[in-house]
Amino acid sequence: MNSKISKFAAVLVLLLSLICSSATATAKSKSSGGKAQKLKVGYYAQTCPYAEIIVRQAVEKAVSKNPGIAAGLIRMHFHDCFVRGCDASVLLDGPNTEKQSIPNQGSLRGFEVIDAAKAELELQCPGIVSCADIIAFAARDSSCKLGNINYDVPSGRRDGNVSLINEPLLNLPAPFFNATTLRDNFARKGLSLDEMVTLSGAHSIGISHCSSFASRLYPTQDPTLDPNYAAFLKTICPPPVANATAAPTVNPTVNLDSITPTRLDNKYYVGLKVNRGLLTSDQVLLSSPLTAKTVVYNARYGRVWAKKFAAAMVRMGNIEVLTGNQGQIRKNCRVVN
Numbered sequence: 043m044n045s046k047i048s049k050f051a052a053v054l055v056l057l058l059s060l061i062c063s064s065a066t067a068t069a070k071s072k073s074s075g076g077k078a079q080k081l082k083v084g085y086y087a088q089t090c091p092y093a094e095i096i097v098r099q100a101v102e103k104a105v106s107k108n109p110g111i112a113a114g115l116i117r118m119h120f121h122d123c124f125v126r127g128c129d130a131s132v133l134l135d136g137p138n139t140e141k142q143s144i145p146n147q148g149s150l151r152g153f154e155v156i157d158a159a160k161a162e163l164e165l166q167c168p169g170i171v172s173c174a175d176i177i178a179f180a181a182r183d184s185s186c187k188l189g190n191i192n193y194d195v196p197s198g199r200r201d202g203n204v205s206l207i208n209e210p211l212l213n214l215p216a217p218f219f220n221a222t223t224l225r226d227n228f229a230r231k232g233l234s235l236d237e238m239v240t241l242s243g244a245h246s247i248g249i250s251h252c253s254s255f256a257s258r259l260y261p262t263q264d265p266t267l268d269p270n271y272a273a274f275l276k277t278i279c280p281p282p283v284a285n286a287t288a289a290p291t292v293n294p295t296v297n298l299d300s301i302t303p304t305r306l307d308n309k310y311y312v313g314l315k316v317n318r319g320l321l322t323s324d325q326v327l328l329s330s331p332l333t334a335k336t337v338v339y340n341a342r343y344g345r346v347w348a349k350k351f352a353a354a355m356v357r358m359g360n361i362e363v364l365t366g367n368q369g370q371i372r373k374n375c376r377v378v379n
C-alpha cells in the first residue's frame with residue numbers, strides 16, 4: 043500500500059469517526075450459536091486493513107448522491123441473509139437467480155455500490171474480501187449515514203455459488219403477512235419477535251411500489267389505514283386496470299415512512315400509532331397483541347430502539363453464514379469464480 047493511499051485512508055478514518063460518532067449505539071457481537079466457525083470483528087485487519095474503509099467510501103459516495111441507495115443496501119442485506127444465509131447469493135446475475143424473483147426484481151437497488159467497492163478491494167487486496175461481507179459492511183455504513191447508528195460488523199463470511207429464483211418467495215416475508223406469520227418467518231431464521239419488530243424499523247427509510255400495498259386501497263379500503271393517508275395514497279397509486287395487456291401497468295412509489303422518510307429513526311413506530319403504516323405487515327405490528335407493546339416502546343424510546351436495531355442487524359448478519367473453507371471469495375460479485 044503506498045503512502046498516498048494510507049495518508050488518505052487515515053484522514054478518511056478520522057473524518058468518518060467524526061461523522062458517525064454515535065459509539066453509544068455500538069452493538070457487541072453476539073454469536074447466533076451453531077456449528078460453523080464464528081465471524082470476527084476486524085477479520086481483515088491483517089489481510090486487508092482498509093477493507094471496511096473502502097466499502098464505507100463507496101457507500102458515502104453513492105448515498106451522498108442518492109440517500110435512497112442506503113435503504114436499498116440495508117434491504118439487500120436482509121434479502122441476502124434470509125435466503126441461503128448471508129452468502130451474497132442475492133448478487134448473482136443470470137436467468138432464474140434470486141435477482142429475478144418477485145421480491146427482488148425491479149425493486150432491490152444498490153448493486154453498483156457493491157460492484158464499486160469490490161472493484162477497489164480487488165485492486166488493493168485481490169481475492170480476500172467476500173461479497174457477503176461487503177453487503178454487511180455496506181448495510182452498517184448506510185445505517186450510520188442515515189441514522190447515525192454505528193456498530194461493529196463481525197466478518198469472515200464466504201460467498202455461496204447457488205442462487206435460485208424460487209427461494210426469495212419461500213423465505214422472505216410478504217407485505218400481506220400478519221403478526222403470527224411474520225413471527226414464524228423470523229423464528230425460522232433464529233430471530234425473536236422483538237428483533238422482528240425492531241428490524242421492521244428499517245422501513246423508517248426508503249420506498250415501496252404501489253403494488254406492495256394496493257390491496258389496502260382497492261377494491262375496499264383497509265379500515266386500519268388512516269383515511270387521510272389513504273386518500274393521499276390513492277392520488278399516487280392508480281386503481282388496478284381491468285385489462286392488464288391493454289395498458290402497461292404503472293407502478294409508482296411512496297415513502298415507507300411519511301414522517302421522516304430519509305432518516306433511519308423511530309418515527310416509523312410513531313407513524314404506526316397514527317395508522318400510517320404503509321404495508322399491512324407494518325400496521326399489523328400495532329394491531330396485534332403479540333407486538334403492540336414493542337411498537338409503543340420503540341416509538342417512545344428512540345435511543346433504545348437504535349441500540350436494539352444495531353444488535354439485531356448483527357444477529358441477522360450471522361444467519362447461516364459460510365465460513366472457513368466453505369464457499370469461495372468471488373472475484374466479481376455477480377458471478378461465481
Ligand code: HEM
Pocket residue numbers: 110112113114116117120149150151215216217218219224238241242244245247248249250251252253254298321323
Ligand atoms: C417484517 C417483514 C418485512 C416485510 C414484509 C417487508 C417488505 C417490504 C416491501 C414490500 C418493501 C417495498 C418493496 C417495493 O415495493 O419496492 C420493502 C422495502 C424495504 N424494506 Fe422491508 N420488509 C420486511 C422487513 C424488512 C427488514 C428486516 C429490513 C431490514 C433490516 C427491511 C428493509 C427495507 C428497506 C430499507 C426498504 C426500502 C427499500 C428501498 O427504498 O429501496 N425490511 N420491504
Ligand SMILES: *[C@@H]1O[C@H](CO)[C@@H](O)[C@H](O)[C@H]1NC(C)=O
Pocket residue numbers: 220221222223
Ligand atoms: C395469519 O395468517 C395465517 C395465514 O394466512 C392464518 O392462518 C392465520 O389465521 C392469521 N392469523 C391471524 C391472527 O389473523
Ligand SMILES: *[C@@H]1O[C@H](CO)[C@@H](O)[C@H](O)[C@H]1NC(C)=O
Pocket residue numbers: 285286287288
Ligand atoms: C385486452 O386488450 C387487448 C388489447 O387492446 C385485447 O386484444 C384483448 O382482447 C383484451 N382482453 C380482454 C380480456 O379484454
Ligand SMILES: *[C@@H]1O[C@H](CO)[C@@H](O)[C@H](O)[C@H]1NC(C)=O
Pocket residue numbers: 203368369370378
Ligand atoms: C461451489 O463451491 C464449492 C466450494 O468452493 C465448489 O467445490 C463447487 O465446485 C462450486 N460449484 C460450482 C457450480 O461452482
